[in-house]
Amino acid sequence: MNNFSYTQASSAKEATASRAGTAQSAYIAGGTTLLDLMKANLEEHAQLVDINLLPFKGIEQTADGLRIGAMERMSDVGEHPLVVQNYPAVSESLLLAASPQLRNMASIGGNMLQRTRCGYFRDAAFPCNKRVPGSGCPAIAGDNHNLAILGVSDACIATAYPGDLAVALAAFDAVLTLENAKGKQRRVPVTEFYVLPGRTPQRETVLEPGELIVAVTIPNTAHARRSTYLKVRERTSYAYALASAAVGLDVQGGTIRSARVALGGVGTKPWRSPEAEKVLTGAPATEATFRAAAAAALRGAQPHDDNRYKVELAQNTLVQALLAVSS
Amino acid sequence: MDTEPKFFETNPTAGVVGKPLNRVDGRDKVMGRAKYAAEYNNLPGLAHAVIKTSDVAKGRITGFDTTAAMKQPGVLAILTYQNIPKLAKTPNDADGKKAIGAPMGYLPLTDDQIHYAGQPVAVVVADTLERAQYAAALLKVQVAADKPIASYEDPKAQLFDPEKIQDGKADGHVKRGDAQAAFAAAPVQLTHKYTHAINHHSPMEPGATTAHWEAPDRLTIYESTQGVTRTQKSVSTMLGLSAEQVRVVTKYLGGGFGCKGSAWPHTILTVQAAKAVGRPVKLALTRPQMFTGMGHREDQTQTLRLGATKDGKLTALIHEKTSTTSPWDNYAESNSKIINMLYECPTFEASYQLARANVMTSTFTRAPGEAPGSFAIESSMDDLAYQLGIDPIEIRLRNYAEKDPTNGHPWSSKSLKQCYARGAELFGWSKRNPKNGATRDGRLLVGWGMATASYPVHNSQGTARARLYADGHAVVQSGATDLGTGTYTVMTQVACDALGLPMDKVRFELGDTKLPTAPNSGGSVAAGTVSSSVYMAVQDLWQKLIKVAVLDKKSPLYRAKIADVEAKAGRLQLKSDPKKGEGFADLMKRADMSDVEGNGQGRYGSGYEDAQAAANADQSKKDEAAHHSMHSFGAHFCEVKVDPDLGTVRVTRWVSVHGAGRILNAKTARSQIIGGSIFGIGAALMEGTVRDQHFSRYTNASLADYHIPVNADIPEMTVEFIDEHDPHINAMGVKGIGEISMVGVSAAVANAVFHATGKRVRELPLTPEKILGAKAV
């Protein structure tokens, strides 16, 4: 890890201003992603701006839905009664993530910006297009058992966001509030926040340099109230998903009125599936429908040698999640 | 005639031995007072060293750019093969390797060659750890890289048949009868292939060394090792010093599992660094370095052919193993040993194939050979049972070995039948539905599996010293190691019973080459050998006091024959008339003795005239020398629930029953069995280090990505021991349980998965991918 200077900011203005002065600078929230990367010399920052004192706090009902401050901790949000009641999939995605210690430190804003677990990215001895653009992608012909099968490119097949929360947020049309150095705020849906790797896998989100995540707002909907997050891994806890599904259904009289589906662990970004939702909407809430939806969701899959199993696993995960919310 | 006393003769009813006492070192550990190798921070001028490792797996170092690194404040030295202080001997030639007892036939920083990814190429020393780390990051190593070979699966790898494996300790070919002919003639034939992923020991405490040159020719190292004596020998030989000039201290160890059984490169590099900078130096491996710094369980494929009669009697076993080894050493776990001895079978053949690859040498990993070997034989026995419609326990009973099939020797003791019976009772095995895939819990498939466990009692010997004070306190010492498993505690218990003193009056000290020599804590020998040494040391002390008593006119034992006097519960008395005698304190006060000291030797096969011969014998001759085969036996029972759609396997019930001689502490013993079973469940369901086949470098060298079980993976576990009185094994009748606890575990899990799903998976670990991909038979 390199030497760096450390500043504590108490307002968004102070944070963006102090960062503007230094080219190589990063915000630090819980530090659970950032410090790991710095210790492994995967990221170097000359300056860290601590944003833990920023007033990006609160979990409250607004006209647009539930607004969660970016500095809220994963554990607090996951256990919050409003989240548990109205967004079970969001609560589960948080409480099935990482470990209690990490969840107590990790912020919602930082969670959005966690980095891939691709083993080649995580070890500077390997080439990696995401870390060193143009150096190559050894995962394609190498160990890709935990990498993506949807949204992949010739340059990168990593699940750039390996976590859980953003998958649930993508499913339920959550919107991020961002604020730039000029104090200007904009709203970006989570589904548009992440970008596909294409030929520039180093670019993962639309966040501009210096821009802050202020909050996330999740609309209050019937399908979010009847939702679940199913996470599959060979270790029962403290592991990333091999595949996961965030689903919500609004079923009336056996017919699905509206549906939300997003997959984790299989896409190069949190994978909302309009294809699956289309199959589900207006159809009877039966296993046959769910299987058809799962097939639609994975139709475009491009697996590699080690992660071929994810095509079946992701479909089964989605079916099981849908069965769970429909019963 | 053997005159060595035995514990159950002098202590027909044990006092504290066997009791489930808490760890005597527990309080110091939770208070942070227990000092580990990297915690000797008060040494004057202590500096910090960091190892810089190679990115590539094969190549040649063409230069170093140290400019930026040397400019960093606090940097004291950058050591490379060009400037590191020279050694008297290295393991780079066969003689040197043998003399040093090195785990690896190559020591980094001896030349410009790179043989494996993660190989140390430089040591950076600075006044703080952070400065050393950053300077190491700035140090540039120029390398001419070559294309590496990654494993035996590499198409370019050349396979060869070694004559010997494991530094010559085991044979590369084993033959008993004509197994090929017997297999060809067998009415039932099974041929199956089993693969095992690379496993890493991953102890909580990494490898760490603190080296302090107290004088130019006197070195003390605080080391994270399973054996201070072996480390002393390795380090002193490399330095060209007498063993006496090197002191090794290991007061506490945060786990070892075999990876701390030898002195790996970082130890001597730290010693050399301390020499170079003229200050004490401390070095701890990072977690990623733990994946390339202290060995691993090798990647391997086994093919097991099993011939049997229609009623399930084995007639032939043929085992072949192919595995990866390093450029220098013929290391392979000897899987065939357990396959050869576990069941009555008239013929047996085993062979090993190795491929050299650009990896470091693999090493002993908890139950080396027995763990993966038992996976093969115990999965195949389950198949045989299923194919013939025989209950898995019944098939094992039909092949029960009443004598050691490998040499015809009687067992010193064997309670395997009782283990099966008691395990089955505790588990409820009789209610098992013989059909596969027929039991459900909601959506989940439920399966029950079992497997046999066995582990040999290796021959070894050790020594201990006991000093009893007239005021009723005692200090007992042996240079053994406590891996965190309870050695401090059980040795205190043994000393207490032997001395007739309560726990708070006896202190046991270990982990220092200044103390009497003890064997490495490995191969499950520590409990048996060290406890016997402690017991014998106390007997020696009693003999000295008895001699004083019979010469003391004021003693009630005056003029008694020494052989007629015994020590019981701290009292010296006539065997024929126990009322005639006195306590040691009275005698010692009268004789003006402040203390009395005894020395003892604990050894293998103590029930014999030629106990010393047995303890010294070559591994392959030890049973002969002792006239008995000595093994622990046990059985594991496992229930799994398998999600048929998601392929996830969860262990939901566990029962282990073992017969392992005398159990010294019911609580720490239970913990050993639980720990080993969890270790095995990890290997069965999730552990596997992935080596990229192009780069020969690991892609998951971290504990976030190399998964070991967490609490949520482990159910309540039931552990029981069968009472065994083994008069042959050693003075304490203790067999050791560190390794048997994981033997058979992965097979028990795989057999349960087979029962649950009808799917037989022979590739460890059994991940969802493999469960989903397999077809039910």
Ligand SMILES: Cc1cc2nc3c(=O)[nH]c(=O)nc-3n(C[C@H](O)[C@H](O)[C@H](O)COP(=O)(O)OP(=O)(O)OC[C@H]3O[C@@H](n4cnc5c(N)ncnc54)[C@H](O)[C@@H]3O)c2cc1C
């Ligand atoms: C071993 C391990 C296991 C894990 N397992 C899981 C898992 O199973 N599921 C899961 O979802 N996650 C998992 N995580 C990831 C974890 O959730 C993230 O590390 C955490 O959410 C990051 O939050 P933080 O506050 O610590 O972020 P930091 O580490 O402080 O920051 C991360 C990045 O975000 C930037 N940043 C932080 N806050 C803001 C903001 N408000 N505005 C702009 N930029 C910001 C920082 O500059 C930095 O680049 C795991 C992590 C570890 C280490």
Ligand code: SF4
């Ligand atoms: S998959 Fe992406 S992150 Fe992984 S090595 Fe390739 S480019 Fe790098």
